[in-house]
Amino acid sequence: MGYLTPIIVLDIVAGSLAVVLVIANKLFAEYEDVQLDVNDGEEEFVVEGGQTLLQAFTENEIYIPSACGGQGSCGFCTAKIKEGGGPVLPTEEPMLTREELINGVRLSCQVKVREDMKVEIEDKYLEVEKYSSEVISTKDVTPSIKEIVFDLIEPETIDFSAGQYVQVQVPANGDTVDRAYSIASEESVRDKVMLTVQLIEGGLGSTYLHELEEGDEVEFTGPFGDFVIQDTDATIIGVAGGVGLAPLRSIVFSLLEKGVEREIWLFYGTRTLEDLYYHEDLQELAEKHDNFNYVPALDSSQPEWDGEVGLITEVMKDYLEEGEDMEGYLCGPPPMMDATIDLLKDYGVDEEDILYDDFS
Amino acid sequence: MRYISVLIAAIFAHNIALRYFLGWCPLVSQSKKLSSAWGMGVAVTLVMTITSAVNWPVYNYLLVPYGLEYLQYIAFIIVIASTVQVLEMVIERFFPSLYTTMGVFLPLITVNCAILGVSLFMILRDYTLLTGIVFALGSGIGWSVAIVSLASIREKLRFADVPKPLQGPGITMLIAGIMAFAFLGFSGMVGIK
Numbered sequence: 350m351g352y353l354t355p356i357i358v359l360d361i362v363a364g365s366l367a368v369v370l371v372i373a374n375k376l377f378a379e380y381e382d383v384q385l386d387v388n389d390g391e392e393e394f395v396v397e398g399g400q401t402l403l404q405a406f407t408e409n410e411i412y413i414p415s416a417c418g419g420q421g422s423c424g425f426c427t428a429k430i431k432e433g434g435g436p437v438l439p440t441e442e443p444m445l446t447r448e449e450l451i452n453g454v455r456l457s458c459q460v461k462v463r464e465d466m467k468v469e470i471e472d473k474y475l476e477v478e479k480y481s482s483e484v485i486s487t488k489d490v491t492p493s494i495k496e497i498v499f500d501l502i503e504p505e506t507i508d509f510s511a512g513q514y515v516q517v518q519v520p521a522n523g524d525t526v527d528r529a530y531s532i533a534s535e536e537s538v539r540d541k542v543m544l545t546v547q548l549i550e551g552g553l554g555s556t557y558l559h560e561l562e563e564g565d566e567v568e569f570t571g572p573f574g575d576f577v578i579q580d581t582d583a584t585i586i587g588v589a590g591g592v593g594l595a596p597l598r599s600i601v602f603s604l605l606e607k608g609v610e611r612e613i614w615l616f617y618g619t620r621t622l623e624d625l626y627y628h629e630d631l632q633e634l635a636e637k638h639d640n641f642n643y644v645p646a647l648d649s650s651q652p653e654w655d656g657e658v659g660l661i662t663e664v665m666k667d668y669l670e671e672g673e674d675m676e677g678y679l680c681g682p683p684p685m686m687d688a689t690i691d692l693l694k695d696y697g698v699d700e701e702d703i704l705y706d707d708f709s
Numbered sequence: 710m711r712y713i714s715v716l717i718a719a720i721f722a723h724n725i726a727l728r729y730f731l732g733w734c735p736l737v738s739q740s741k742k743l744s745s746a747w748g749m750g751v752a753v754t755l756v757m758t759i760t761s762a763v764n765w766p767v768y769n770y771l772l773v774p775y776g777l778e779y780l781q782y783i784a785f786i787i788v789i790a791s792t793v794q795v796l797e798m799v800i801e802r803f804f805p806s807l808y809t810t811m812g813v814f815l816p817l818i819t820v821n822c823a824i825l826g827v828s829l830f831m832i833l834r835d836y837t838l839l840t841g842i843v844f845a846l847g848s849g850i851g852w853s854v855a856i857v858s859l860a861s862i863r864e865k866l867r868f869a870d871v872p873k874p875l876q877g878p879g880i881t882m883l884i885a886g887i888m889a890f891a892f893l894g895f896s897g898m899v900g901i902k
Contacts, residue, residue: 354775354777355775355777355780358771358772358775358777358780359780359783359784361771362767362771362784362787362788363787366787366788366791367791369791369795370791370794370795373794373795373798373799374798377798377799377801377802377803378798378801378802435805435806435809436806436809437809438809439744439745439748439809463805
């Protein structure tokens, strides 16, 4: 009995607290179903109260970008709230600009659905769909980058603009987390999606994707992103670093396939010759099309390399002309992008005409 | 009279944050803005008072009769954790506006040492239930005084030229240290017993 007393007493304390929690949960934490109206009646749902707006969206198959998975740290899952939702929370403030705050823009992963709500999201997200797919090929294109092709099962086709990305659902601890990857295939390929993935030590998404084999099933949502070619006549200056070639490959191939006559430059920097991928394809393309110029560059010289050597920004200086009508499309490691943005500004390119893809 | 002296002592002379250095994690991290400091202060005061009121009977009517005083740590911790959770649910449900200002901070103080410390001091000093509650209330107010003054100073500090290595937590610790010195001046005023 002497040994049992502490156990019994502690059980009484813990047990009664558990009872209190269960009752409280039943009494206070269960909310009634509420109406959710998206984009002025374009979509209407009845959802269970008490969950976050992002959860309510996902439950009803509306996929808005949320790179951090609802932790309030990426600031992507914004939605304009017109009715309901309560005041802005301290956890949202750091992520929103003053203009967004004034316009009622909120982080949907923080807003809880407790009453009927009217919300507005960009129309394109209503077009975003969830795809199931099957891996039909995997190939090492460099020692650390794999090219993986997915055959779409349901829906069977995808409509996207070159430069956009998809969010692959990576299994983790019985749940899934989203990881963003740019589509590398061209727009005309509608029944398949090709991704190029660099293996990152300890990276959840890249490890999962690198271990995939033919026949494996993978789910992803998309397409997302504003990194798309603007409809102008300006010269396109594409700058890629390492695995950042993926969206630019899609852009270059799609444009040339469509017979666009704008002048296109692709500057592509990697560390060594082994790290250059799609090198032959791009060279071939440059020979075939007069308006496409391909300039690969390595960080340091190698005996079998007779191309450009050095930082990509230094190489670009030899090719660009100041004051020309140009648009920049950049994707690569942040320091490279920062340096390139500075360079393009020096050459007279407006900040609004420099687009970059940044989810590092 | 006794209640008033315990209350005053807990707020000033025996300030839980500046005299005993408890609950410093949220003190440093949540004192960037005055508004969040207020929210945090109210949350801590509320949780401290309620948990002491629950912990006192648990200790005196459940642990003491069976000679199980040594179980106080684990018993207090689970009491605190579940109280915070229930409190969060209640506030979220019935006081939505309060929830947005202080409710979001509640989970942060589930494992705050100041909360556990106050319950343990209450037992250590043999307080009666009512004295214990008054002491907890005073400690909560004292902790709020500390974080609110710290946040006010830090808001002013935004315009000061703080040396780089000291920016952020570094300078905050220094300020809090100086505040602790200042609070030493109260020590002759009232005793805690």
